[in-house]
Amino acid sequence: MYLKRFVELFIVYLISFVVGSFVYGIAFVTTNGLLILAGGLIGYCVLVIPLTIMTIRKMTKRATASGEHQPAQSRFNQVLAALPSYFYLATSDQTDQVSNSIVTFAQSEHHENVFYVATDPRTKRVQNILVHEQVAIASLADSELGLRFSSNHARARVIKGKPAITKLLKTNPTLTGLSANLSNQAILEITLTSVLIESFRDAPEIVQLQQQKTSN
Structure with a gap:
């Protein structure tokens, strides 16, 4: 995944998280702002890390299939x-x-x-x-x-x-x-x-x- 994709994913995730938080009301967001921020960062990491691992594995398989990691020809x-x-x-x-x-x-x-x-x-x-x-x-x-x-x-x-x-x-x-x-x-x-x-x-x-x- 490129940096641009991480940023785009973060923006979408942040919007959805903020919208979900406001469902509970302004008072809840104001009182638990730091908790919401910490939870958002943790949730983002939990979401991104598996996606990153799967992307790397997919790219590795694709490179192997195309011969990029194969030994040089005799x-x-x-x-x-x-x-x-x-x-x-x-x-x-x-x-x-x-x-x-x-x-x-x-x-x-x-x-x-x-x-x-x-x-x-x-x-x-x-x-x-x-x-x-x-x-x-x-x-x-x-x-x-x-x-x-x-x-x-x-x-x-x-x-x-x-x-x-x-x-x-x-x-x-x-x-x-x-x-x-x-x-x-x-x-x-x-x-x-x-x-x-x-x-x-x-x-x-x-x-x-x-x-x-x-x-x-």
């Missing part, structure tokens, strides 16, 4: 925010033949180093991951600064079947945006242990990624 998440949500995914088959394709991804709601890709279960990338879990990824470069990230330290697993996908969606409901029919598709869960961040301006930077504990 370096990797800052880079992710500046780039589109797709990257090149490289997989290999039994003969070490590499297949490369561009895919749309969604980041885990609980771990900054875990990403999900929805795909047809018959694709080459799915068949390759079932054989070789090690994969590599590379983002597209920002046109202005050439900002990009890549990683050869990545492993993937295939999540298939309605029960498994339903269980995953319970902890990551935003993944429904990957596809309109996830239950009939395969979801690739890609976990990174480190990434290389590069740009035209800055020296290459290797960022180690740690899987954070989730509250779920």
Whole structure:
């Protein structure tokens, strides 16, 4: 509450208090003037203090919801925010033949180093991951600064079947945006242990990624 609101509230309260006092008569007000003044101040404090506490709590909740009190983004998440949500995914088959394709991804709601890709279960990338879990990824470069990230330290697993996908969606409901029919598709869960961040301006930077504990 601003000072102006306190003053306005006090004026309204004072008017109502004076009117109420005069109901008892002029003689009562004259005789008990100091008592009335003391009672008015006490009543005002009793009224304002709870309102002030509730206002502060409301403002704190609003600031938290808007992210004002959230910890600063990690370096990797800052880079992710500046780039589109797709990257090149490289997989290999039994003969070490590499297949490369561009895919749309969604980041885990609980771990900054875990990403999900929805795909047809018959694709080459799915068949390759079932054989070789090690994969590599590379983002597209920002046109202005050439900002990009890549990683050869990545492993993937295939999540298939309605029960498994339903269980995953319970902890990551935003993944429904990957596809309109996830239950009939395969979801690739890609976990990174480190990434290389590069740009035209800055020296290459290797960022180690740690899987954070989730509250779920």
